[in-house]
Amino acid sequence: MKPKSEKQPLRVGMISLGCAKNLVDAEIMLGSLLKAGVEITNDAAQADAVIVNTCSFIDSAQEESVDTIFESVELREAANRGQAVIVSGCLPQRFRDDLPKLMPEVDAFMGIDQVAQVRDIVGKAIAARSEKSAAGQKAKGKGQKEKVAAYLNTLEKNRPLDDHEKQNALRGTEQFGKTKTVVGAKPSSILHPPSSPLLDVTARPVFIPDFGTPRFRLTPKHFAYLKIAEGCNHPCSFCIIPRMRGSHRSRTQADIVKEAKALIADGVKEINLISQDSTYYGLDLRPNHSRAISSPEKFSAAAKSLAADATTICTLLRELNALKGDFWIRLLYTHPAHWTDELIATIAACKKVARYLDIPLQHIHGNMLERMRRETSQQYIVDLIARIRAGIPGIALRTTFIVGFPGETEASFQTLLDFIRETKFERLGVFAYSQEDGTRAGAMSGQLADKVKQKRRELAMAAQHKVAVAVSESFVGREIKVLVEGAANAKQLQTANVSSWEHGLMREIDKHVSQMKGSYLVGRGEADAPDIDGRVYVRGKLPVGEFARVRIIGHTDYDLIAEPSRLS
Secondary structure: OOOOOOOOOOEEEEEEOOOHHHHHHHHHHHHHHHHOOOEEOOOHHHOOEEEEEEOOOOHHHHHHHHHHHHHHHHHHHHHOOOOEEEEEEHHHHHOOOOHHHHOOOOOEEEOHHHHHHHHHHHHHHHHHHHHHHHOOOOOOOOOHHHHHHHHHOOOOOOOOOOHHHHHHHOOOOOOOOOOOOOOOOOOOOEOOOOOOOEEEOOOOOOOOOOOOOOOOOOOOOOEEEEEOEEOOOOOOOOOOHHHHHOOOEEOOHHHHHHHHHHHHHOOOOEEEEEOOOHHHOOHHHOOOOOOOOOOHHHHHHHHHOOOOOOOOHHHHHHHHHOOOOOOEEEEOOOOHHHOOHHHHHHHHHOOOEEEEEEOOOEOOOHHHHHHHOOOOOHHHHHHHHHHHHHHOOOOEEEEEEEEOOOOOOHHHHHHHHHHHHHHOOOEEEEEEOOOOOOOOHHHOOOOOOHHHHHHHHHHHHHHHHHHHHHHHHHHOOOEEEEEEEEEOOHHHHHOOOEEEOOOEEEEOOOOOHHHOOOOOEEEEEOOOOOOOOOOEEEOOOOOOOOEEEEEEEEEOOOOEEEEEOOOO
16 A cells, blocks of 8 residues: 555544443544544545454453454455554553564554544554565464464463552551552553554553543434543452553543533433443542542442532532433443432432433342452342432332352352342343453352353343333333434344343343334333333334433333324
8 A cells, every 4th residue: 555645634444342431432532533634434445544442341352352353454464455453442451461462463552541642553553564564574364363362361360460459459458548559641652663563552541531532423413422430449359440441530520511511512312421430430539539438338438528519420410410401311330339318319309310220230149249349238239229219219220240150159149030030120131250360250269160150141131031021011001201213223123132241131032023013213211221221112203313202002021112192
């Protein structure tokens, strides 16, 4: 490929994998590229560079990322040998020292801190690719991706604890809270010789976007994700996210509100607040803050000691709720340990906050919660759910559970099944535990066989299926407000198998959906987050991207069937 002249803009393609937080990172990269005059293309074969924004949450997500990287390399070798392949996101953040050696076919690896500097990295990667092409360097043969995926799954078994994990290992000792380390914010931008990829990955991420950060939204016009914080301070034994994403760091409230106003002015009808732990929002902004407040007792004490004008998730919700316009505010990723009576009262008083809460519990049996290091007890969770449902009438609760965790006995699993049947969560997903090297749980004794884990997942989803059908039945005859997404295509009408790396298996094949004939619109109610929960299929005509009132006339296992309300 010939070098681009100044009059010919670079063309960049992107493939983004993983969660909504990763999607926002992709939007920032695209926004930064567009601001720099780069052209974005959906035709990967015609791109000067392709960015693969990866996920490394669990093994399955990691394998998908590796597959996608090598598929991009293979396409380049077949169609555009001068094209640079760049890998961003959680995979290089997790394996920053290893990927350049494992994937010399890749031209650059960039981390979370570098998303806003993507234009510079793209330029260097294209230059490096040009040198490699001139030197006749070729990609490795087929089968390499399987070897890399298998190797990555074993890389971390002997990895030493990082600062975050050392800190959490000291819980309950006099040393806890006294091992603070200041991490420099400067990226490690190192241009390697042509034979090695560019590596620009900060060991411990510190970046958080603000309103001034360029962004090109990939979601439909009527809804958007608004990242209010980044990173996580929790010590969950099964999770690798704190090491990949860094410690919790909140945006300022004024900056978030400024972005929300811009989104509303742009026609957004649903603002989805996202972070690793939304209920912790603002606590790190207090003077001389300590991260050692993850437990309910310490968090509650810290929240009560805040100054009257301190920033919290409650102050943020109240200010967003006061903005002019007809829109929903949806609160995602709340941690059960960080709920307060003030938050319950705030949501109840804020009419624009959707009557929906995403609150991953992971388990209910006391021993499992301890082994998972969830910092909550069974009784605490039972009491919290009762407080939320009593304090916020009409609330829909979404949660996720992990089954087959190391040491999970048949009795503890039965406790979970009983809890699912008794609590009747409106929305629920289930993970079969994924053994992750580099986590405490990955090295625990009592690992269960895959067939046991899968069987328990099936049993848990079967229990929830009965709950879901009853929940759907309870809506028939009611009128609800929906956000109309668009026309339901044939695929949506025929399939209902939806899964997520963060939300577990959420829906199985809906045997009744095939009975739906004719044209439908698809919408979502307050109880349905985008790409996660159920759908409302509407027979009739309604404006797309707007709110409408509909009357529920039927249901499938997981979805509702409606017609426009006479009042619409």
